[in-house]
Amino acid sequence: MCGFQKKGSKDYKNAIKQAEKSIRKLFKRKVAMGKSINAKELIAKRYGKEGSKEREEFRENAFANYFGEIIKNRRKELNMSQERLAEKVGKKRPYISRIENGEDIRLSNFSLIANALGLSIQLTVE
Known part of the structure; x- marks a missing residue:
């Protein structure tokens, strides 16, 4: 996980x-x-019930929104614009906006953005 x-x-x-x-x-x-x-x-x-396709989609969307909020809040803490963050990670501003609004993100891009914001990612085994 x-x-x-x-x-x-x-x-x-x-x-x-x-x-x-x-x-x-x-x-x-x-x-x-x-x-x-x-x-x-x-x-x-x-x-849907736990374990159902619908429930899993809900959880995935909830996590995407959660991660987007973390990114947005941290960016604002740093007084950084979406444009500046996009420049730091080699993306365009609309991409950052979509991520902050809960669009799913690839782990490689998530890592780039987290690093640019001084955040860490931790992988654990369940």
Whole structure:
């Protein structure tokens, strides 16, 4: 499994688990038509059961969006424009925009961008 982390932060698997836990808590508190909404059921209804093709596509898209947010936030922390980041990695500005908006990214390009932003990538075995 591939992990991406900013120095001092949790890896993305832990961040995703925390986000899912927060979503579950939020939906359990919400009331619709007088009854509680179970987050696991809602996610399964919208994106399919765990292990299904639809659910895996949802998770892949969620990770792509998560990575895009990390890249965008770090770029902004550095007061760097998309244009400048694109120049540093030998890409065009629209490519950086697509990545920041959740388009899937090749690992080789992800590594280039992470390095340009002073981020590290960690690979772990499950």
